[in-house]
Amino acid sequence: MATEKDKQKRRLAKFIEERDSYEAMAKAFGQSPSGTDKLYAPLTEAYVGQHNAVIKAVEEGLPFVASYYGCQPEIYVAMDLPWYTFLTPVFTNAMNPNMGDEIDATESLFGKDLCTAFRVAGYWVEKDLAPLPTVVIAMLHPCDASLMAHQLMQTNENWRHVPMFGCDPPYWDDERSLDYYANETKQMISFLEEHTGRKLDMDRLREVIEESNKMYELWMEYNELRRAVPCPHGYGVGLQAFGVALNILVGDPRGTQWFTDLVDDAEQLVREGKGKVENERVRIFWFDVVSLGLSLDLFPWLEQEYGAVNVMDMFGYCPYTLIDTSSEKTMLKGLGKRALCDAPMMRQARGVADNWIGDIRQVVKDYKINCVVWPGHMGHKDGSANVGMMRETCRELGVPFLHIGMDNFDERYTTTAEIKEMFSKFFASMGLA
Amino acid sequence: METKVKSKALQQFQEATETLVNPELKKWIEQGGKVMALFCSCGPEEIITAAGMVPFRARAAGSTGTELADAHFASIICSFTRHCFNMGLRGDYDFIDGAVWLNTCDHARRIYDNWKRKVDTPFVRIMSLPKKTGEPQVEWYRDEMVILKEALEEHFGVEITDERLWQAIKTHNETRRLLRQLYELRKQDNPPITGAEVLAVVVASTAMPRERFNQMLKELLQDLKEAEGIKDYRARLMITGGILDDPGYIKVIEEQGGLVVTDMLCFGTRIFWNDVDEKAGDPLQALAQYYIADRYSCPRMFQDYPRRAGLVRDMIRDFKVDGIIGERLLFCDLWTVEHYQLAKEFKPEGTPYMQLDREYVLGGIGQLRTRVQAFLETIGR
Numbered sequence: 001m002a003t004e005k006d007k008q009k010r011r012l013a014k015f016i017e018e019r020d021s022y023e024a025m026a027k028a029f030g031q032s033p034s035g036t037d038k039l040y041a042p043l044t045e046a047y048v049g050q051h052n053a054v055i056k057a058v059e060e061g062l063p064f065v066a067s068y069y070g071c072q073p074e075i076y077v078a079m080d081l082p083w084y085t086f087l088t089p090v091f092t093n094a095m096n097p098n099m100g101d102e103i104d105a106t107e108s109l110f111g112k113d114l115c116t117a118f119r120v121a122g123y124w125v126e127k128d129l130a131p132l133p134t135v136v137i138a139m140l141h142p143c144d145a146s147l148m149a150h151q152l153m154q155t156n157e158n159w160r161h162v163p164m165f166g167c168d169p170p171y172w173d174d175e176r177s178l179d180y181y182a183n184e185t186k187q188m189i190s191f192l193e194e195h196t197g198r199k200l201d202m203d204r205l206r207e208v209i210e211e212s213n214k215m216y217e218l219w220m221e222y223n224e225l226r227r228a229v230p231c232p233h234g235y236g237v238g239l240q241a242f243g244v245a246l247n248i249l250v251g252d253p254r255g256t257q258w259f260t261d262l263v264d265d266a267e268q269l270v271r272e273g274k275g276k277v278e279n280e281r282v283r284i285f286w287f288d289v290v291s292l293g294l295s296l297d298l299f300p301w302l303e304q305e306y307g308a309v310n311v312m313d314m315f316g317y318c319p320y321t322l323i324d325t326s327s328e329k330t331m332l333k334g335l336g337k338r339a340l341c342d343a344p345m346m347r348q349a350r351g352v353a354d355n356w357i358g359d360i361r362q363v364v365k366d367y368k369i370n371c372v373v374w375p376g377h378m379g380h381k382d383g384s385a386n387v388g389m390m391r392e393t394c395r396e397l398g399v400p401f402l403h404i405g406m407d408n409f410d411e412r413y414t415t416t417a418e419i420k421e422m423f424s425k426f427f428a429s430m431g432l433a
Numbered sequence: 434m435e436t437k438v439k440s441k442a443l444q445q446f447q448e449a450t451e452t453l454v455n456p457e458l459k460k461w462i463e464q465g466g467k468v469m470a471l472f473c474s475c476g477p478e479e480i481i482t483a484a485g486m487v488p489f490r491a492r493a494a495g496s497t498g499t500e501l502a503d504a505h506f507a508s509i510i511c512s513f514t515r516h517c518f519n520m521g522l523r524g525d526y527d528f529i530d531g532a533v534w535l536n537t538c539d540h541a542r543r544i545y546d547n548w549k550r551k552v553d554t555p556f557v558r559i560m561s562l563p564k565k566t567g568e569p570q571v572e573w574y575r576d577e578m579v580i581l582k583e584a585l586e587e588h589f590g591v592e593i594t595d596e597r598l599w600q601a602i603k604t605h606n607e608t609r610r611l612l613r614q615l616y617e618l619r620k621q622d623n624p625p626i627t628g629a630e631v632l633a634v635v636v637a638s639t640a641m642p643r644e645r646f647n648q649m650l651k652e653l654l655q656d657l658k659e660a661e662g663i664k665d666y667r668a669r670l671m672i673t674g675g676i677l678d679d680p681g682y683i684k685v686i687e688e689q690g691g692l693v694v695t696d697m698l699c700f701g702t703r704i705f706w707n708d709v710d711e712k713a714g715d716p717l718q719a720l721a722q723y724y725i726a727d728r729y730s731c732p733r734m735f736q737d738y739p740r741r742a743g744l745v746r747d748m749i750r751d752f753k754v755d756g757i758i759g760e761r762l763l764f765c766d767l768w769t770v771e772h773y774q775l776a777k778e779f780k781p782e783g784t785p786y787m788q789l790d791r792e793y794v795l796g797g798i799g800q801l802r803t804r805v806q807a808f809l810e811t812i813g814r
């Protein structure tokens with residue numbers, strides 16, 4: 001019979017594998033510190049650091065959290081609680097050649113049409129393949145899949161004993177909603193204090209938020225630079241910025257440094273009039289996650305073949321409001337606003353479709369977009385119910401719109417070859433080829 | 434499988450499920466009455482009744498296609514959503530004076546956004562429904578109700594007094610009590626009514642003037658006193674799931690010998706298994722408490738699974754259930770996981786659980802028959 005120690009070891013196996021692959025990447029990037037690539041090294045190192053903190057916590061029996069980026073991670077950081085997003089492995093695994101088998105295995109539990117990210121994460125929970133945390137902070141928005149994946153934990157024989165809390169997300173963005181959410185956040189803090197034995201020091205929280213404010217300020221500055229024609233950087237940077245600010249270096253001066261370097265790099269390119277591609281012809285707004293699997297093939301192809309640059313994407317577009325740190329009240333309210341109204345995907349998918357459509361209007365205008373793409377990840381049901389509204393909005397704006405219909409985590413759903421074909425036809429018919 | 438009960442009321446209920454505008458509703462409209470559609474069973478129908486209107490639970494009865502809606506939704510949107518919106522676009526919903534949505538699920542909540550842009554309904558609102566069942570959520574939902582109440586008062590020029598709210602609560606509680614009486618009869622070894630017939634009754638309860646419905650249901654209960662019980666069934670089944678409003682679907686199951694004796698559905702026990710507290714101090718507080726905390730939830734309510742499973746367990750015992758069919762509309766994320774969890778819980782306890790995916794409009798009957806037959810064999814009947 002497996003001892004608890006054996007079980008913990010098994011639960012860590014995937015996590016360690018992932019840490020090792022980040023470590024290898026960090027080394028490789030460290031050796032070629034040129035151009036924009038040099039930004040990858042600190043990023044991958046930070047991923048290694050985040051993984052190590054969790055591994056250490058498991059090995060030494062210290063408290064740690066499983067959560068998601070939209071759950072006010074500034075609070076875990078201020079409480080010195082290591083944490084991991086229980087969906088991260090699905091994103092990074094998109095490059096794993098065995099991912100297909102793993103996805104197929106989930107079908108026996110959840111069928112085929114539930115968001116693959118949560119299907120795989122749920123499968124890992126059910127098969128006891130993920131580190132069992134001290135507490136779970138659940139994310140009840142923006143989608144049904146997220147809500148259900150957390151409920152699933154509560155019926156799993158191992159996870160059901162892990163205390164769990166989720167802040168209830170209101171559907172609106174007004175003052176009343178933010179006050180309500182601040183109250184939920186208060187409860188979340190009490191919950192964390194009770195179950196981890198750590199106390200939240202408000203001064204420390206202030207420090208973390210102030211540092212994150214610096215990051216968001218730089219992020220905004222960076223996004224301004226992306227308005228330049230030609231756009232200085234391409235498809236992957238938005239996702240990296242998101243990873244730094246909301247995941248691995250939340251409120252950490254290393255994150256601020258990363259953004260400073262990013263801004264410097266972009267600024268120099270803009271000054272020199274250099275773009276990601278030499279002859280930029282199409283400026284795409286990719287209104288969803290930039291899938292890591294696709295990054296390797298589709299986006300470089302779009303750049304080379306059509307001079308089509310991903311100028312903005314959902315995860316790179318974070319019009320962050322800075323948080324007022326003058327009191328506990330303003331901080332909790334500000335954190336709630338950040339989680340509900342600023343964090344990518346939460347911002348667009350949680351509430352009414354006007355938020356969604358508003359972003360298209362704004363981004364098209366601000367970034368001189370001449371092509372809007374709705375990739376239509378199979379998990380994004382709420383967004384896929386906006387297709388008609390998106391098409392009409394784009395028509396009004398005079399910008400061509402492409403709806404793909406794909407799976408961000410499973411290339412077999414719509415293959416890259418099929419997507420390329422769609423783009424070729426689309427560009428030809430829109431006169432963008 | 435059919436009962437031999439002769440009941441005019443039952444016949445009227447069955448007719449009411451076939452179309453959107455049933456004869457009773459039509460009469461109401463012809464007399465100048467107003468109708469408000471509700472797109473989720475967590476919508477506070479009592480407030481609509483108190484405003485002097487008929488709360489109408491939105492469905493897509495009689496819909497045959499989704500060709501107009503398909504331009505607005507990708508194919509991964511559930512067919513309930515597509516059919517409802519299609520009917521809106523076709524003008525089939527022109528009989529309503531307003532519609533209220535809630536942020537129910539990722540599919541249904543978007544009907545609101547599309548509807549408000551494309552369908553000319555004079556009053557459209559969406560309410561923010563919490564995902565938890567605690568005290569702050571009850572308070573939040575009470576406030577949402579106040580906002581709705583004020584909007585109704587302003588738009589329709591009515592006054593929704595506490596007195597009218599209490600009266601509406603009483604009327605709706607009476608429906609709930611009568612429906613529970615109907616379900617009591619199904620506990621018998623030889624229930625006098627089939628599952629398909631009962632579904633028609635419950636659907637009708639959400640589609641006609643409420644006082645008239647209560648009166649008709651009393652007549653049916655009277656008629657059932659004399660009715661002969663059903664003996665020729667192979668197994669007693671329970672149905673779990675979301676928006677099933679088509680008695681034809683249950684009829685196919687029952688034709689194979691599986692008598693449906695109870696359920697946990699949106700058109701089923703979840704909407705009437707308990708009452709709104711008539712003794713509370715404030716009617717809106719009582720309603721909020723009911724809709725958020727007291728009534729049996731659907732899977733969108735976080736951390737409330739144990740209560741839902743508890744209801745299923747009680748049903749298995751009280752209705753002597755031999756097996757459970759979990760129905761789900763394709764692409765519904767809420768019910769995929771919920772059925773998986775329920776099956777995981779109840780199969781080891783000895784109650785077979787089969788998940789059936791379906792489309793909103795009944796089709797693939799041959800396959801449904803085969804699955805049900807195989808399931809009845811698993812049960813050993």
Ligand code: SF4
Nearest residue numbers: 115117143145379380
């Ligand atoms: S990828 Fe989309 S559907 Fe999947 S979890 Fe995220 S928001 Fe939900």
Ligand code: SF4
Nearest residue numbers: 511538540541762765
């Ligand atoms: S069936 Fe599921 S997806 Fe469709 S409206 Fe109901 S809860 Fe939503």
